[in-house]
Amino acid sequence: MNLMNIGSLSYEEYENRTVAFHGCFSPGLLIGGFMVDLALRSLPGGALYDVICESAKCLPDAVQLLTPCSIGNGWMKILKIGRFAVTFYDKHTGDGIRVYLDTEKLQRWPEIRSWFLKLVPKHEQDTRLLMAQIKEAGCDILSTKPVLIDVARFQKKKGKPISICPQCNEAYPGEHGSICRVCAGILGYFSEADVLLPQKMLVA
Amino acid sequence: MNLMNIGSLSYEEYENRTVAFHGCFSPGLLIGGFMVDLALRSLPGGALYDVICESAKCLPDAVQLLTPCSIGNGWMKILKIGRFAVTFYDKHTGDGIRVYLDTEKLQRWPEIRSWFLKLVPKHEQDTRLLMAQIKEAGCDILSTKPVLIDVARFQKKKGKPISICPQCNEAYPGEHGSICRVCAGILGYFSEADVLLPQKMLVA
Numbered sequence: 001m002n003l004m005n006i007g008s009l010s011y012e013e014y015e016n017r018t019v020a021f022h023g024c025f026s027p028g029l030l031i032g033g034f035m036v037d038l039a040l041r042s043l044p045g046g047a048l049y050d051v052i053c054e055s056a057k058c059l060p061d062a063v064q065l066l067t068p069c070s071i072g073n074g075w076m077k078i079l080k081i082g083r084f085a086v087t088f089y090d091k092h093t094g095d096g097i098r099v100y101l102d103t104e105k106l107q108r109w110p111e112i113r114s115w116f117l118k119l120v121p122k123h124e125q126d127t128r129l130l131m132a133q134i135k136e137a138g139c140d141i142l143s144t145k146p147v148l149i150d151v152a153r154f155q156k157k158k159g160k161p162i163s164i165c166p167q168c169n170e171a172y173p174g175e176h177g178s179i180c181r182v183c184a185g186i187l188g189y190f191s192e193a194d195v196l197l198p199q200k201m202l203v204a
Numbered sequence: 205m206n207l208m209n210i211g212s213l214s215y216e217e218y219e220n221r222t223v224a225f226h227g228c229f230s231p232g233l234l235i236g237g238f239m240v241d242l243a244l245r246s247l248p249g250g251a252l253y254d255v256i257c258e259s260a261k262c263l264p265d266a267v268q269l270l271t272p273c274s275i276g277n278g279w280m281k282i283l284k285i286g287r288f289a290v291t292f293y294d295k296h297t298g299d300g301i302r303v304y305l306d307t308e309k310l311q312r313w314p315e316i317r318s319w320f321l322k323l324v325p326k327h328e329q330d331t332r333l334l335m336a337q338i339k340e341a342g343c344d345i346l347s348t349k350p351v352l353i354d355v356a357r358f359q360k361k362k363g364k365p366i367s368i369c370p371q372c373n374e375a376y377p378g379e380h381g382s383i384c385r386v387c388a389g390i391l392g393y394f395s396e397a398d399v400l401l402p403q404k405m406l407v408a
Contacts, residue, residue, distance in 0.1 A: 021268070022277050029276070052393060054386075061276025064225070064268070071275045071282070072233070072265025073226050078275070079393060081385050082377040087394060098394065103368055103375055117366050117375060147394035154393075162321050164307055171307055171321060173286040181285050182258075189256060189283060189358075190291060190302065190351035 004135075006033040007040060007066035011135075017065055027115055027127075028058025030134045031084070031141070035059070035099045036066045038139050039088040042097050050091040050154065054081040054100075074156055084116070087147060094149040102143040109133050109141060208339075210237040211244060211270035215339075221269055231319055231331075232262025234338045235288070235345070239263070239303045240270045242343050243292040246301050254295045254358065258285040258304075278360055288320070291351060298353040306347040313337050313345060 006014040014033055018025045043049060051069045053060045056078050060071060063086065069075035075091075089096025106113035111130045114120045163174035165183055172180035181187040210218040218237055222229045247253060255273045257264045260282050264275060267290065273279035279295075293300025310317035315334045318324045367378035369387055376384035385391040 022274055023272050023279075056275065057278070058276050061274050064274070064276070068227050070226055070265050070268070071260065072262050072268070074261070075227075079391050081391050082380060083372075083374045083384060083386070085374070089394075095397065096394070100374060103373060117368075118363070121363075146397040148397045149394050159322070159325075164321075168287075169307060170287045170289070170304060176286060180287060182287070187283050187285050190293075190300070190353050193299065193350040193352045 004138075006037050009066070014065070018061070021065055022058070022061045025131075026058055027112075027130055027134055028084075029062050030131065031101060032059045032062030032086075033066065034134075034139050035086050035101075035142060036062050038142055038144065039086065039097055039099045040067070042099075042144055043088055047090045048092070049075075049088045049096070051076040052087045052089070052149075052154070053078045054083040054085040054087075056080065059084065059086055077154060087149065089147070089149040089151070091151060094151040096147050096149055098145045098147045099142055100145075101141060105141045105143070109137050112137060112141060208342075210241050213270070218269070222265070225269055226262070226265045229335075230262055231316075231334055231338055232288075233266050234335065235305060236263045236266030236290075237270065238338075238343050239290050239305075239346060240266050242346055242348065243290065243301055243303045244271070246303075246348055247292055251294045252296070253279075253292045253300070255280040256291045256293070256353075256358070257282045258287040258289040258291075260284065263288065263290055281358060291353065293351070293353040293355070295355060298355040300351050300353055302349045302351045303346055304349075305345060309345045309347070313341050316341060316345060 004011040009017065015025050018029050022029055049069075051063050051067065053063060053076065060076060060078055063076050064070050067076075071078065083100065085098055085100035087096050087098040101116065103117075106116065111126060111133045115125060115130050161174040162171050164170070165172055165180040167179050167183040170180065177184065208215040213221065219229050222233050226233055253273075255267050255271065257267060257280065264280060264282055267280050268274050271280075275282065287304065289302055289304035291300050291302040305320065307321075310320065315330060315337045319329060319334050365378040366375050368374070369376055369384040371383050371387040374384065381388065
């Protein structure tokens with residue numbers, strides 16, 4: 001019997017939900033689970049917390065699985081910093097805690113260190129040993145730091161006017177300018193195709 | 205009895221899962237559900253699809269609830285375009301479909317139009333009528349367009365080296381430069397605090 005808990009879930013429940021949501025139970029999601037768990041245990045209850053992830057890889061899914069914060073409701077945000085760290089903060093006062101994977105604590109855990117710092121190619125990685133070390137290490141590889149966040153910077157901007165783009169005729173945030181960011185050539189990411197998928201086969 | 209389905213879920217299952225994951229059953233999540241459902245029905249089976257959301261509001265959670273794509277596994281990406289649209293594309297060929305809320309089709313649905321274009325303040329909004337109109341409209345307010353995506357642009361960059369930042373001693377993507385983006389002052393978002401939350405009470 002395994003009595004380890006991650007957030008409000010048992011280890012097995014967390015593993016099962018992770019596979020269903022994320023597609024697999026990855027090293028990053030297991031460490032992420034311990035990070036979220038540590039943050040939740042470190043914070044006083046009764047406040048509303050928002051979350052900032054410093055990495056888009058794995059970590060955001062641990063937050064979404066273990067808290068009410070999601071990318072779509074805006075209570076979790078991602079900054080492309082690329083550090084494996086997450087900050088929970090009181091959305092009214094900005095008081096919070098930052099939890100991070102502490103490279104100085106990895107000396108005792110060679111398999112975790114090799115994976116995290118990409119010291120060995122993935123096909124040479126002993127995934128079973130890696131997951132076992134992460135499970136055994138738990139919060140031992142993490143550190144925390146009290147932080148203060150400028151809440152105004154991350155608050156939702158409500159009531160901003162919507163415009164209709166004169167080029168594509170779609171709605172977009174008026175503050176972006178006189179046309180939307182796709183028609184302006186700033187964030188275009190597709191070209192229009194005449195027909196769906198079979199086109200390639202017809203051309204070939 | 206309600207036989208309407210959204211993706212592989214019944215309407216009621218989708219509503220329940222939405223409340224559990226997102227905190228509430230919002231207009232954006234209901235329309236988002238129909239959008240994902242329409243995309244899935246429009247695409248040939250048997251391929252692996254990645255997703256791009258043009259808005260960070262609500263829509264990404266509909267994708268995460270109804271597909272294996274999440275922000276943390278990288279199969280869903282968000283571009284801050286601010287249009288209510290989502291693109292599903294074959295991750296190998298780039299062939300895909302873009303589904304968008306079509307402003308020209310909103311004339312028949314005044315409550316949806318008022319909400320979507322923010323024509324009335326939220327407290328004057330008739331939320332029950334709004335949700336009823338969205339449910340009745342279903343895919344009638346949506347349009348689709350075949351698109352082609354440059355897949356190379358969105359592929360995961362694997363095997364990039366990790367550096368240790370000489371200032372904070374944390375790991376970060378080496379391609380960011382000689383120090384991490386927080387220490388470089390590019391993406392700093394917190395100041396360090398001496399102690400957690402009670403400090404304010406002690407000072408007061």
